[in-house]
Structure formats: C-alpha cells, structure tokens
Amino acid sequence: MIKLIVPNRGEIAVRIARACRELGIASVLGYAEGDDIRFTQRFFDDAVSLGNSYLDVNRVIDAARACGADALHPGYGFLSERAELAAACEDAGIVFVGPKATSIAAMGSKAQSRHLMQKLGVPVVPGYDGDEQSMDALLREGESVGFPLLVKASAGGGGKGMKIVRASNELRAAIESAQREAMKAFGDDRLLLERYIEEPRHVEFQIFGDAHGNIVHLFERDCSLQRRHQKVVEETPAPRYSDELRQRMAKAAIAAAAGVDYRNAGTVEFIVTPDNDFYFLEMNTRLQVEHPITELVTDVDLVRAQLAVASGQPLPWKQSDLQQRGHAIEVRVYAEDPDDRFLPQSGTIAYYSEPSGPGVRVDAGVTRGSEIGLRFDPMLAKLICFAETRDACIDRIARALREYTILGTKTNVSWLRRVVTHPAFREGLVSTRFFEEHGDSLQPQASEAAPLIAAAIASAPRAIATGAQRRVSDVWNTVGAWGR
Numbered sequence: 254m255i256k257l258i259v260p261n262r263g264e265i266a267v268r269i270a271r272a273c274r275e276l277g278i279a280s281v282l283g284y285a286e287g288d289d290i291r292f293t294q295r296f297f298d299d300a301v302s303l304g305n306s307y308l309d310v311n312r313v314i315d316a317a318r319a320c321g322a323d324a325l326h327p328g329y330g331f332l333s334e335r336a337e338l339a340a341a342c343e344d345a346g347i348v349f350v351g352p353k354a355t356s357i358a359a360m361g362s363k364a365q366s367r368h369l370m371q372k373l374g375v376p377v378v379p380g381y382d383g384d385e386q387s388m389d390a391l392l393r394e395g396e397s398v399g400f401p402l403l404v405k406a407s408a409g410g411g412g413k414g415m416k417i418v419r420a421s422n423e424l425r426a427a428i429e430s431a432q433r434e435a436m437k438a439f440g441d442d443r444l445l446l447e448r449y450i451e452e453p454r455h456v457e458f459q460i461f462g463d464a465h466g467n468i469v470h471l472f473e474r475d476c477s478l479q480r481r482h483q484k485v486v487e488e489t490p491a492p493r494y495s496d497e498l499r500q501r502m503a504k505a506a507i508a509a510a511a512g513v514d515y516r517n518a519g520t521v522e523f524i525v526t527p528d529n530d531f532y533f534l535e536m537n538t539r540l541q542v543e544h545p546i547t548e549l550v551t552d553v554d555l556v557r558a559q560l561a562v563a564s565g566q567p568l569p570w571k572q573s574d575l576q577q578r579g580h581a582i583e584v585r586v587y588a589e590d591p592d593d594r595f596l597p598q599s600g601t602i603a604y605y606s607e608p609s610g611p612g613v614r615v616d617a618g619v620t621r622g623s624e625i626g627l628r629f630d631p632m633l634a635k636l637i638c639f640a641e642t643r644d645a646c647i648d649r650i651a652r653a654l655r656e657y658t659i660l661g662t663k664t665n666v667s668w669l670r671r672v673v674t675h676p677a678f679r680e681g682l683v684s685t686r687f688f689e690e691h692g693d694s695l696q697p698q699a700s701e702a703a704p705l706i707a708a709a710i711a712s713a714p715r716a717i718a719t720g721a722q723r724r725v726s727d728v729w730n731t732v733g734a735w736g737r
C-alpha cells in the first residue's frame with residue numbers, strides 16, 4: 254500500500270490520515286465541494302474534489318485513479334457500507350480497506366441477515382422477515398408477532414423507517430408511514446416486524462477477520478445511551494454484565510462474522526433484554542464511530558490493523574493476546590441545541606480549546622475558525638476517556654467536559670456533562686430509554702455557565718480581536734441560554 258484515498262470528512266478522515274502518516278503511506282483526502290476542509294486537509298498529503306457529494310461511487314473511483322491511489326478507506330457513513338463501492342474497487346485493482354463486497358451485501362438487508370443468523374444459530378428478535386410484503390400479509394404477521402412491535406425498514410439504517418406500534422389499530426398507519434419513509438430514504442420499502450423489547454440495552458462486539466481464516470473479537474461496547482436511536486455515549490466494558498454473558502455474546506458475534514467470511518474490522522450489534530436474553534440486530538461492515546473506546550481498553554490501533562489486513566497480512570493478534578483492561582467512555586460532541594429539541598446548529602467556531610491530561614483523547618474534525626454548516630452530520634468531535642475503573646472514568650470524562658470550550662456555535666458539551674454525572678449513569682443503570690426516563694433531570698441548573706465562559710473569553714483575546722468578536726459577544730449576551 255503506497256497511497257490511500259479517504260472519501261470522507263471530519264474526525265474520521267483525520268483518524269485515518271494519522272494512521273497513514275505513522276505507516277509512511279501517502280494519504281489523499283477526497284472531499285465534497287463546499288465542505289470546509291481547512292482543518293482536515295492538514296493531516297493529508299493531498300486533497301482531491303469528489304464533486305458535490307461524498308456519495309458518487311464513480312466520482313470516487315475516478316478520483317482514486319486520477320491521484321494514483323492504490324487503496325481506499327471509506328471511513329464510516331456515506332459509501333462505507335455500499336457493496337457497490339467495494340466491488341468497484343475490486344474491479345479497478347484498488348485495495349478496499351474493509352470486507353469483501355459479498356460480505357457487505359450479505360449484511361446489507363436486515364431481513365436477509367436475519368435469515369443468515371438463524372441458519373448459523375445466532376438468536377434474532379422474534380418477528381416476521383418474510384418476502385410476502387402485501388398489506389394483508391404484514392397486518393396478519395404483525396398480529397401474530399404481538400404488541401408492542403417494531404416496524405423496521407429492511408434496508409434501514411440510522412433509525413429511519415422505524416415505528417413502535419403499541420396496539421393493533423395503529424398497525425396499518427405505521428406500516429404505511431414506514432414504507433413511505435423507507436422508500437424515500439433507501440429506495441426500498443420492504444419491512445420487517447419485530448417484537449419491541451422494552452428497556453433494552455444495545456451491546457455490540459468489535460470483531461476482526463483476515464484473509465487467512467482468522468477471526469477474533471475485541472470485546473463489547475455498550476451503546477445503550479441513544480437519542481432517537483442514535484448513539485450518544487458509549488462505554489466498555491458493559492456495566493453490570495457477567496463475564497459468562499459477555500462470553501456467550503462474543504461467541505455469537507464470531508459465529509455471525511465467520512458466517513459471511515468476514516475480513517477486516519466489523520461490528521456485530523445485539524439488543525439485550527432486562528432478563529439478559531440477547532438477539533442479533535445487525536452487523537456493521539465498517540469501522541464504527543465508537544471504535545476508540547475499544548482501542549483504549551485493548552491497547553490496539555484498529556486502523557493500523559485495518560491497513561495491515563487489507564494489504565493481505567494476517568491479523569496482528571491472536572484471541573489470547575487480547576485483554577480488556579480498565580474502562581473507557583466516549584461522548585459525541587455535536588453542534589446542536591439541547592435546549593431546543595437538539596436542533597443542529599451552524600456557525601463559525603470562534604474559540605476552541607480541547608481538554609487534555611491523563612487518560613484523555615479527543616478525535617476532532619474541527620478547530621478554531623471552522624465553518625459548521627447544516628449540510629452534513631453535526632458531530633464536531635469525540636471525547637474519549639480511559640481510567641482504571643468505571644467510577645474513575647466517569648470522574649475523568651466529567652472533568653474533561655468541563656475543560657472543553659467551544660464558542661461560536663451551540664454545542665451539547667454541558668448537556669453531556671450532566672448525562673455522565675447523572676446518578677443513574679453512575680449506577681450503570683443504562684438502557685435505550687435513558688433519555689426518556691431522565692430527560693427532565695438533565696435540564697440545566699441556572700448559574701452553571703458564567704465563570705467558564707468568562708474564563709474562555711478572557712483567554713481568547715485574539716479570537717475577540719479578529720472577526721470573531723461579534724459572535725463571541727453574541728454568545729456572551731445570550732449566556733443564560735448558552736454554555737451550560
């Protein structure tokens with residue numbers, strides 16, 4: 254591998270470029286016109302336009318060819334789980350840093366991957382995943398699954414096309430609306446119906462395979478703290494679970510990956526009931542946003558391993574080499590307004606100061622001066638902390654969030670601090686309903702903000718002296734609603 258292109262943006266592009274630098278691989282950023290790449294680009298040797306979006310497979314392949322890249326890392330999101338891109342790379346003689354196109358395709362549809370898991374003896378949520386998709390059939394099957402049930406888009410992702418149905422008389426409308434949403438988002442309106450599990454936890458396993466028949470797991474991540482089915486806080490190990498349960502899940506995860514001859518990094522997601530029954534949800538055939546917590550507790554570099562395995566080398570570790578020690582937590586820092594329905598925010602970052610110190614890692618895609626638009630996902634950065642114990646890790650991430658200062662756009666930083674210091678989180682009482690249950694107690698307390706903002710402004714004379722002045726003072730004026 255000599256030159257690698259990354260058709261992606263933000264923190265994940267930076268993460269991959271850093272691994273390339275360490276390995277002496279030349280890196281090229283593939284970017285969409287209009288995206289602010291001034292920060293990201295610094296980590297790359299070169300940059301090439303992909304036109305108006307990150308989603309055009311032909312443009313990506315043309316760009317790879319034009320810059321002489323012999324490898325491509327898709328990152329996450331965008332084209333990362335499109336079998337078509339992996340296949341196009343295979344055809345063009347470009348190393349795709351990820352699984353084979355056939356493995357991506359096998360896991361691409363929720364219905365199809367459920368069938369496969371059932372064959373492999375991996376438990377799936379009881380439900381209907383058949384081909385018969387007429388309204389009559391779906392209504393009939395829904396009745397037999399029972400209520401509450403979850404209507405899901407088979408092609409789904411990001412929680413789109415998902416509806417909870419509590420009673421029989423709501424079913425038809427939910428099916429119609431899920432079909433519409435699924436057609437709009439994925440161009441495919443096939444649905445599946447699953448029993449809706451109350452107060453579940455989302456626990457996923459990092460797995461890794463190579464081209465020599467080896468597959469290992471790198472333990473679990475608990476991603477139960479979600480808003481609208483989107484992860485907000487992730488941690489490992491999963492709190493309050495026995496080793497025995499985690500080992501059974503790890504075994505199922507490896508069986509799932511082996512069943513599609515999986516190569517490179519992937520994630521097998523499970524949903525776990527309050528009685529500790531677990532079911533396969535889906536497999537993500539790419540690197541995940543939350544991969545750093547795994548890196549911190551296992552002391553490995555997953556991207557480096559991805560590049561090695563994609564070049565045909567065997568996995569750098571055997572299962573017995575991998576140990577899980579200490580505790581890691583990640584929070585996702587967004588440009589959004591927790592006080593106004595978490596609406597995405599835009600603006601220019603007028604002041605930016607990251608936390609540091611022992612056990613603190615920040616994977617950021619922005620810095621001071623970055624323009625935050627509404628065109629792309631509003632995630633600015635990830636803050637990841639490591640400590641010997643879960644308690645110490647919570648103390649540390651709360652401390653780091655206190656140090657994190659971003660001015661010029663509203664962010665969820667202070668809200669995240671209230672989340673990680675919430676007594677229920679401290680107790681490890683996590684479930685996907687956490688925010689529904691505790692949303693009210695996560696509201697800000699008056700008077701928390703002023704000292705921090707004042708300190709940030711005092712230490713940012715240059716930001717104030719330049720064009721940022723107006724924005725910073727806007728922020729100051731609205732401080733009551735701002736930096737809590």
Ligand code: ADP
Nearest residue numbers: 378409410411412413447448449450455482685
């Ligand atoms: P997507 O591909 O859209 O992300 P998933 O199937 O991975 O959809 O599910 C996303 C989230 O939705 C899960 O993490 C969980 O919180 C919730 N979920 C999914 N299936 C169920 C279910 N059967 N019962 C309860 N919650 C579910």
